[in-house]
Amino acid sequence: MEIITNNINTSKEFLKCKLSPLYFIENYIKIPVPGGFVTQKESDLWNSTPKYRRLVKMCYVNSPIDNIIFMASRQHGKTTTISQIMLYYLIFFPGLKIEMLTLTKKNAEDTVERIKFMYSHLPKWLQIGFLGKGDYKTYIEFSNKSKFSTRYISGNISPDTVARGMSVPVLWIDEAAFIPHMEEAWTAAQPAISAARKFAKKNNFPTKIIITSTPNGAGTNFFYNLWVRAWDYEEIWDFEKEFPKPDADKIVNSSEEKNNFVRLKIHWSETGKDEEWYKQQVKELNFNMRKINQELNLVFLGSEYTIFPDEILSEFEPKSPVGKLDIGYGNLFNLYEDINEILEQNKDEIFILGVDTAVSTAAKADYSALVLTRASTGEQIGEWHGRISVLKRYAVIIKKLILSLINLYNLDEDNLKIIIERNSIGLGVIEELLYDSDFDFGPFLVKTEIRKGEKAPGIATKKDTREKMFDLLLSMINENPKLVKGPLLQEELRNLEQKANGRIEAGKGAHDDLVMAYNFTLFYRDMLIKSGVITENKKYSEIKSKILETAINVAFSSLTNFEKRDKRTIEQVIIDHDEQEYQKKYKELYKKWKPIVEKDTDIENYNILLF
Numbered sequence: 001m002e003i004i005t006n007n008i009n010t011s012k013e014f015l016k017c018k019l020s021p022l023y024f025i026e027n028y029i030k031i032p033v034p035g036g037f038v039t040q041k042e043s044d045l046w047n048s049t050p051k052y053r054r055l056v057k058m059c060y061v062n063s064p065i066d067n068i069i070f071m072a073s074r075q076h077g078k079t080t081t082i083s084q085i086m087l088y089y090l091i092f093f094p095g096l097k098i099e100m101l102t103l104t105k106k107n108a109e110d111t112v113e114r115i116k117f118m119y120s121h122l123p124k125w126l127q128i129g130f131l132g133k134g135d136y137k138t139y140i141e142f143s144n145k146s147k148f149s150t151r152y153i154s155g156n157i158s159p160d161t162v163a164r165g166m167s168v169p170v171l172w173i174d175e176a177a178f179i180p181h182m183e184e185a186w187t188a189a190q191p192a193i194s195a196a197r198k199f200a201k202k203n204n205f206p207t208k209i210i211i212t213s214t215p216n217g218a219g220t221n222f223f224y225n226l227w228v229r230a231w232d233y234e235e236i237w238d239f240e241k242e243f244p245k246p247d248a249d250k251i252v253n254s255s256e257e258k259n260n261f262v263r264l265k266i267h268w269s270e271t272g273k274d275e276e277w278y279k280q281q282v283k284e285l286n287f288n289m290r291k292i293n294q295e296l297n298l299v300f301l302g303s304e305y306t307i308f309p310d311e312i313l314s315e316f317e318p319k320s321p322v323g324k325l326d327i328g329y330g331n332l333f334n335l336y337e338d339i340n341e342i343l344e345q346n347k348d349e350i351f352i353l354g355v356d357t358a359v360s361t362a363a364k365a366d367y368s369a370l371v372l373t374r375a376s377t378g379e380q381i382g383e384w385h386g387r388i389s390v391l392k393r394y395a396v397i398i399k400k401l402i403l404s405l406i407n408l409y410n411l412d413e414d415n416l417k418i419i420i421e422r423n424s425i426g427l428g429v430i431e432e433l434l435y436d437s438d439f440d441f442g443p444f445l446v447k448t449e450i451r452k453g454e455k456a457p458g459i460a461t462k463k464d465t466r467e468k469m470f471d472l473l474l475s476m477i478n479e480n481p482k483l484v485k486g487p488l489l490q491e492e493l494r495n496l497e498q499k500a501n502g503r504i505e506a507g508k509g510a511h512d513d514l515v516m517a518y519n520f521t522l523f524y525r526d527m528l529i530k531s532g533v534i535t536e537n538k539k540y541s542e543i544k545s546k547i548l549e550t551a552i553n554v555a556f557s558s559l560t561n562f563e564k565r566d567k568r569t570i571e572q573v574i575i576d577h578d579e580q581e582y583q584k585k586y587k588e589l590y591k592k593w594k595p596i597v598e599k600d601t602d603i604e605n606y607n608i609l610l611f
Contacts, residue, residue, distance in 0.1 A: 021059060029087075049271055071212065101162070102175055131145070169208075216294060217301055229257070357420070377483060378521075380483060492506065492510065
């Protein structure tokens with residue numbers, strides 16, 4: 001490449017820049033500030049966290065990390081930082097082709113303009129000149145034949161058409177969470193990108209895929225699914241050398257559960273911004289909590305019409321499996337808690353396996369689903385879903401799981417219960433278990449009433465039982481969302497919607513099969529509570545807490561008509577109440593309270609609301 005100077009010092013600087021993208025960015029990229037410009041290394045935002053520098057280092061040519069997914073709070077340099085990296089690539093790698101896929105033509109033009117602006121403020125000896133006039137709005141081509149092109153999804157062009165033919169070693173996808181049909185575009189782009197990266201790597205050229213966005217929902221969203229299955233950058237980072245670990249490429253390809261992307265997030269609270277700044281941003285977003293959670297707090301929310309509040313969904317934290325059970329035909333059942341440890345804490349713990357049945361292998365068909373919970377808390381222990389075309393094969397999967405739980409953890413019919421939906425297909429599964437010639441599964445199957453005085457294995461999801469299940473689900477999730485551990489179940493919960501007719505089910509393009517399997521376990525758990533087999537923490541164990549004890553006293557000693565109780569009156573009595581005197585009355589009050597809670601739903605609902 002021609003260096004436009006005869007000065008030895010600038011030649012050395014040029015070489016320093018080429019060898020270190022960080023040196024180039026920190027010393028020669030100008031950042032506009034009120035009254036002029038500062039270099040990047042003088043920027044307060046840049047110096048507020050080491051993550052900006054770490055992001056750049058992951059983009060070095062000799063970094064073993066090729067796939068990066070990055071998100072940052074609004075006004076935190078997400079697009080600017082990646083644009084700086086792109087400019088470095090364009091100047092120092094002649095003939096390099098870079099593609100950017102973004103949401104709109106305006107996004108594309110703004111990014112091209114941003115890169116041109118950075119370039120125009122470089123020293124003359126770093127400017128290599130444009131090929132042609134350099135005034136094109138959606139691409140840049142330099143005299144060294146390097147080129148930055150942009151594509152965007154428009155209404156009359158299909159996503160796969162836009163992405164197909166992206167034969168480039170460097171791809172930047174911006175606002176990935178907002179691009180419609182991003183999954184299709186990604187699939188279409190893969191073959192050409194893979195081939196281009198192979199040749200670029202041989203020539204020691206950059207081979208990077210960088211994906212940036214703020215969150216825009218969860219569930220089937222492309223960016224969300226890529227993010228939750230990516231490696232956290234701390235898992236591959238050498239903090240002593242401040243560079244990716246030498247074997248980072250092997251690490252990111254070592255798991256069947258994760259993809260090979262490395263994720264990095266910069267939250268506004270990490271950059272020295274204070275509450276006053278946050279309050280100002282909240283005003284600028286017009287107090288729209290959904291936008292605030294997504295653009296500032298970087299929270300993956302559910303469907304726009306989800307039945308759960310955003311603050312509840314933000315509590316979901318997918319847990320990595322602590323173990324896997326082989327359940328046949330290449331399927332693995334993920335366990336998120338150690339069952340042996342649970343049994344050490346409580347040898348009488350009851351485990352409930354919920355079974356939802358569907359028979360199909362079509363791409364968008366319902367799944368068959370299995371969810372394992374512990375009865376004492378409702379906590380999810382494990383999950384699996386899959387598409388099975390043969391009912392007998394699904395029955396084999398269920399049998400293998402049951403036998404694994406029995407043999408590995410010494411469970412029996414007293415502490416392992418199976419509840420299966422008794423619809424037409426589910427009935428076939430029940431019969432497969434009942435008439436098995438090698439093992440008696442019958443004692444493990446939960447029976448529910450089919451008519452007065454008569455019970456049969458399984459549960460029928462009629463209108464009333466379905467509504468009861470979702471009441472239990474809403475109560476459980478709203479009280480303690482962290483009881484749900486599995487990413488598959490969390491994903492379905494995010495996309496549950498209440499339709500105009502009042503029915504709760506999966507939103508468009510989503511599924512609720514694991515939700516129903518979980519619901520079956522909650523329904524049986526409720527049966528166990530009502531029969532006195534287990535004690536529900538919320539109503540009975542926590543009833544011993546001082547506040548709830550006081551509320552019971554108030555209910556019996558201060559008011560006679562429970563339906564007319566006033567929350568403010570009760571709170572005032574609680575404040576004025578003498579706790580010592582109340583302790584003497586506790587046993588008597590508890591005996592009176594328990595049967596009333598069981599039969600009086602108004603009192604029960606009030607109790608949940610208050611506590």
